[in-house]
Amino acid sequence: xxxxxxxxxxxxxxxxxxxxxxxxxxxxxxxxxxxxxxxxxxxxxxxxxxxxxxxxxxxxxxxxxxxxxxxxxxxxxxxx
Numbered sequence: 001x002x003x004x005x006x007x008x009x010x011x012x013x014x015x016x017x018x019x020x021x022x023x024x025x026x027x028x029x030x031x032x033x034x035x036x037x038x039x040x041x042x043x044x045x046x047x048x049x050x051x052x053x054x055x056x057x058x059x060x061x062x063x064x065x066x067x068x069x070x071x072x073x074x075x076x077x078x079x080x
Contacts (some may be wrong), residue, residue: 001032008075009077010048010073011048012047012048012050012066012070013044013045013046013047013048014054015049015066015069016044016058016066017045017047019062019064019066020062023062025062026069027041027042027045030058030061030062032052033057033061034057034058034061035057044058053056055067073074
């Protein structure tokens with residue numbers, strides 16, 4: 001029987017924070033790019049899942065396909 005992907009297996013907020021650090025950018029910079037406050041962005045870092053429109057904005061700002069990472073995780077879980 002296959003193990004189904006669960007929200008606990010994946011954490012978008014942590015991935016976003018890691019990619020931001022990898023690029024050497026600040027939360028303040030990203031907050032400006034996605035039109036929110038740094039405080040709200042720090043809340044995003046603590047969320048496992050975020051809305052698609054916000055994820056799209058963040059993906060665009062960082063030029064990184066977080067949707068692909070979600071799909072890859074899902075496919076990995078389906079193969080288990």
